[in-house]
Amino acid sequence: MSKVILITGASRGIGRSAAVLAGARGWSVGVNYASNAAAADDTVAAVVAAGGKAIAIPGDVSDEAAIIAMFDATEKAFGKIDGVVNNAGIVAHGSMLADMDIARMKRIFDINVLGAYLCAREAARRMSTSRGGKGGSLVNVSSAAARLGGPNEYVDYAGSKGAIDTLTIGLSKELGREGVRVNAIRPGLIDTDIHASGGKPDRAHVLGVQTPIGRAGTADEVGESIVWLLSDASSYVTGAILDVSGGR
Numbered sequence: 001m002s003k004v005i006l007i008t009g010a011s012r013g014i015g016r017s018a019a020v021l022a023g024a025r026g027w028s029v030g031v032n033y034a035s036n037a038a039a040a041d042d043t044v045a046a047v048v049a050a051g052g053k054a055i056a057i058p059g060d061v062s063d064e065a066a067i068i069a070m071f072d073a074t075e076k077a078f079g080k081i082d083g084v085v086n087n088a089g090i091v092a093h094g095s096m097l098a099d100m101d102i103a104r105m106k107r108i109f110d111i112n113v114l115g116a117y118l119c120a121r122e123a124a125r126r127m128s129t130s131r132g133g134k135g136g137s138l139v140n141v142s143s144a145a146a147r148l149g150g151p152n153e154y155v156d157y158a159g160s161k162g163a164i165d166t167l168t169i170g171l172s173k174e175l176g177r178e179g180v181r182v183n184a185i186r187p188g189l190i191d192t193d194i195h196a197s198g199g200k201p202d203r204a205h206v207l208g209v210q211t212p213i214g215r216a217g218t219a220d221e222v223g224e225s226i227v228w229l230l231s232d233a234s235s236y237v238t239g240a241i242l243d244v245s246g247g248r
């Protein structure tokens, strides 16, 4: 069945992979991004080449009005939403908590926590059957850091992902009778640009060799899990938090 999906942060990395894999199923995708329009356009072209439909939608997930606008744009282009991937997220440069300033921590929590909660709220409003929705699937992108704590690098980021796990547990229970499944993926060390944005471009590879599987993961390996959770193949899965972390 064809689906209408909105993915936040889909211009690059894990979000982009999920978008292209959704396109390969013939689904229509709202490709949200923050500022890299060229990368978003490239994702749109890749989704179309894979067999789906897509539009690029700029918007910062820490801005409530931008979130509402990205849901509106997706529904205007493709019809009622069937699935949402709460993927946009950031890290900051590695630091001890004792050395973090408030501006850094506010930015992490505004984007990773408040942004994700607002996207989840909007997804609940649009997909809940009692509110006129068709039901659907919300996939939250957490992190193995929620379990590991991110010591010496980013306990702020790790805590922000802990909030995503808790959101997943609570919201899955709220929306179970609304036809909406809510699950999370906890990626481990995945080879994307996020590590360079945290000041360590090689981080996934350097630490990836220490995982039980012995390597970093790819964005597609995470994207596959996301698309499975969006699909009807996972119809009895809700409130689950799936580690895609090579055993780390």
Ligand code: NAP
Pocket (backbone or CB within 6 Å): 008, 009, 010, 011, 012, 013, 014, 015, 032, 033, 034, 035, 036, 037, 039, 059, 060, 061, 062, 087, 088, 089, 090, 111, 141, 142, 143, 144, 145, 186, 187, 188, 189, 190, 191, 192, 193, 194, 195, 197, 204
């Ligand atoms: P990435 O390669 O750095 O890509 C980040 C994506 O998010 C880009 O599309 C970016 O858009 C977008 N974005 C950033 N800030 C945004 C904002 N405020 N509003 C809307 N979009 C925004 O990151 P990634 O590695 O794919 O990570 C995706 C998710 O997986 C994140 O939640 C991250 O925490 C999580 N994760 C990643 C790893 C890993 O090892 N890679 C591990 C665990 C969890 P622009 O292109 O416009 O900048």
